[in-house]
Amino acid sequence: MSAVVSRIREPLITGNKTYHQIxxxxxSPTEKTPTKEWVIGFIIAVSVLTFGVFCIIWTIWVGIGxxxxxxxxxxxxxxxxxxxxxxxxxxxxxxSAILLLFRQKWRTGVNRAAEAMTIFAVLCAFLFPIIHxxxxxLAFFIMPYPNTRGPLWPNFNSPLLxxxxxxSTYFTVSVLFWYTGLVPDFATVRDRAKGLRRKIYxxxxxGWTGSAKHWQRWESLSLVLxxxxxxxxxxxxxxxxxxxxxxxxxxxxxxxxxxxxxAGAIFSGFAMVLTLMIITRKLLHLEDYITIEHIExxxxxxxxxxxxxxxxxxxxxxxxxxxxxxxxxFAFFNRALGPYWWSYFGMMFCNVVSPQFFWKKSWRRNITLxxxxxxxxxxxxxxxxxxxxxxxLARDYLPSSWSLYSPSWVEIGIYVGxxxxxxxxxxxxxxxxxxxxxxxxxHILKTGGDQYVxxxxxxxxxxxxxxx
Amino acid sequence: xxxxxxxxxxxxxxxxxxxxxRAVKSARQDHMEIYDVFTPFPVxxxxxxxxxxESRLHIAGFIFGTxxxxxxxxxxxxxxxxxxxxxxxxxxxxxxxxxxxxxxxMTVLFAAVGMTVSFYIINGQGPGVxxxxxxxxxxxxxxxxxxDKADVDADRAEAFFKxxxxxxxxxxxx
Numbered sequence: 001m002s003a004v005v006s007r008i009r010e011p012l013i014t015g016n017k018t019y020h021q022i023x024x025x026x027x028s029p030t031e032k033t034p035t036k037e038w039v040i041g042f043i044i045a046v047s048v049l050t051f052g053v054f055c056i057i058w059t060i061w062v063g064i065g066x067x068x069x070x071x072x073x074x075x076x077x078x079x080x081x082x083x084x085x086x087x088x089x090x091x092x093x094x095x096s097a098i099l100l101l102f103r104q105k106w107r108t109g110v111n112r113a114a115e116a117m118t119i120f121a122v123l124c125a126f127l128f129p130i131i132h133x134x135x136x137x138l139a140f141f142i143m144p145y146p147n148t149r150g151p152l153w154p155n156f157n158s159p160l161l162x163x164x165x166x167x168s169t170y171f172t173v174s175v176l177f178w179y180t181g182l183v184p185d186f187a188t189v190r191d192r193a194k195g196l197r198r199k200i201y202x203x204x205x206x207g208w209t210g211s212a213k214h215w216q217r218w219e220s221l222s223l224v225l226x227x228x229x230x231x232x233x234x235x236x237x238x239x240x241x242x243x244x245x246x247x248x249x250x251x252x253x254x255x256x257x258x259x260x261x262x263a264g265a266i267f268s269g270f271a272m273v274l275t276l277m278i279i280t281r282k283l284l285h286l287e288d289y290i291t292i293e294h295i296e297x298x299x300x301x302x303x304x305x306x307x308x309x310x311x312x313x314x315x316x317x318x319x320x321x322x323x324x325x326x327x328x329x330f331a332f333f334n335r336a337l338g339p340y341w342w343s344y345f346g347m348m349f350c351n352v353v354s355p356q357f358f359w360k361k362s363w364r365r366n367i368t369l370x371x372x373x374x375x376x377x378x379x380x381x382x383x384x385x386x387x388x389x390x391x392x393l394a395r396d397y398l399p400s401s402w403s404l405y406s407p408s409w410v411e412i413g414i415y416v417g418x419x420x421x422x423x424x425x426x427x428x429x430x431x432x433x434x435x436x437x438x439x440x441x442x443h444i445l446k447t448g449g450d451q452y453v454x455x456x457x458x459x460x461x462x463x464x465x466x467x468x
Numbered sequence: 469x470x471x472x473x474x475x476x477x478x479x480x481x482x483x484x485x486x487x488x489x490r491a492v493k494s495a496r497q498d499h500m501e502i503y504d505v506f507t508p509f510p511v512x513x514x515x516x517x518x519x520x521x522e523s524r525l526h527i528a529g530f531i532f533g534t535x536x537x538x539x540x541x542x543x544x545x546x547x548x549x550x551x552x553x554x555x556x557x558x559x560x561x562x563x564x565x566x567x568x569x570x571x572x573x574m575t576v577l578f579a580a581v582g583m584t585v586s587f588y589i590i591n592g593q594g595p596g597v598x599x600x601x602x603x604x605x606x607x608x609x610x611x612x613x614x615x616d617k618a619d620v621d622a623d624r625a626e627a628f629f630k631x632x633x634x635x636x637x638x639x640x641x642x
Contacts, residue, residue, distance in 0.1 A: 018609065019508065019608065019609035020608055020609040023508075023608045023609065144543075144547070150552065151551070151552070152552075153547045153548075153551070153552050155556060156544045156547070156548060156566065156567060156570060157556045157557070157559065157563055157566040158556075159569075161570070162569040162570055162573070165569070165570045165573040165574065165577075166569065166573050168577075169573040169574070169576055169577040169580075172577060172580065172581065173576060173577065173580045176580055176581065176584045177580075180584060180587070183593075184508075184509075184607065187607045188508070188607040188608060190607075191601070191604035191605070191606070191607045191608065192604070192608070202598060203595050203596050204595075206588060206593040206594050206595060206597060207592070207593050207594070207596075207597035207598055207599040208593065208599075208607075209506060209599050209601050209606075210506040210507055210508060210601075210606050210607055211504050211505070211506055212504065212505040212506070212507065212511075212514055212515070212518055212520065213504070213520060213523075214591050214593075215507065215509075215510040215511075215514075216510070216515050216520055216522075216523050217523045217525050217587055217590070217591065218510065218587070219510050220522075220523040220525045220526055221525055221583055221584065221587045223526075224525070224526050224529045224579075224583060225580055225583070225584075228529075228533070228576045228579055228580060229576075229580075231572075231576075232573075232576045235569070235572060235573065239569055242569075439508060439509040439510070440509070442508055442509040443509040443510060
């Protein structure tokens, strides 16, 4: 195809792939018996999940008193974990929607797995506010529907209700977007399968045929979904930040929260994508599809968003001082030098200092360093939410009610349990579905394959001459 | 399931999308009516070559989105102004700025769900639907042009496939 490809772009698919080879490489992980690594990983994930379920049942049985929240610090690990998981769940839609609109072809190698990760992370996030309600069996009260209680409607002016709408919409749209992308690939799996497996994949593929008209509609649907998912992804973390920003708690009541939360969400989401993709590409041998170029691109996003988060932290400090408002000033003084100083400095180091390593090209392309820093970033982003939530609440307006907080084993258990849920779902996903979007990879082969662009391309020199 | 009427088709398989595009263009020039083209991925330039009209799915998306926006905004208005007026934090009953987030979310939700459901309905797809396919390799690495034998004479189609570089020619009832 005579598409114009910039000669400074590196190939996105290496190994001189043909269309058939792409199918072979990407479908075969779902066709083989699970490897030993997968089985061990799955057993660990399910065990951890089981413990998490036990802790959730314990909480519901005993009541919220099983946690160490108190009257002063009434949001602790639960909401910290909620915001953290939701933040991680931002990368998938960012990669699949915003990068689609920006025509970033490298998204193709990682979008499928990132979208799956988004869905699983949002599921983990969902759990926390629901359990935190205490009487989970009444959770449906948050939905607006005509009822016999008045009718008693939820408060549409409350950011907590906006959250319900934002997160359920985000989850639904992410699932639709992800599944629509999967349908043609399930058809590819189906057409290689026999017997029962073929029947199952035919159900999953919705009877996809590959007709030109269907592809045309499929592209139209993908583009519009990307277009509406782009403001959606920005709105979700904006609304999550409203949970804090619209309150009158010093340290929460700031207008910088929406952009700062969104940048932080993308930052932590990309870090989680990197953590997962580095493991996935190694275990499923996908080095030809998720290249160093992909890792470098994601590290650039991490560097950018990490620096944005850093600027937001400093702006917050400056505004607290400049506002002349003593309660705000105290909140920030207390954050940095109060009883939770270690979490503040942990946050500063992990989120602001650590991504700065990625200014250096060779470090951006270093897989070991990237893997290590991707975990550091997510630890830092967890600290950030803990700093915002717990330290702001711990020292409120009335010194007699000042308090401290550390989690109970149940709270830790639920958090650890969500990792079990996340990895259980992810491991099932890598067995059942192609982790890389097959049709989309084939679509970019002639503009991103190493036999067409870059050093290995046969006509490389010829092109340079003809252009000069 | 979707196709009640059975049809006899003759189809050719190509190895590359560029061969396919050239073949589609020459079929159009020769006024041979193409029944359908099947590809493993969306081939750009195929729609104009086949003379397909632009999909109107995005218009459906806009309509669904509008319905969502109106449902959310008018619903909240009715609840807070008419059905259950209450003062929250000294704000007016009809506190429009506070309705924006939910209105936006519902717009997106309705547009996305409405468009996706429409997409599967007009494609004749859904869980459990079995659509007959011509060749298993179409979802792998083969590009297919199919003629309905009622529209195009089988001999003419065969000659066309040979001339345009098809690697395989077959007939099938679907």
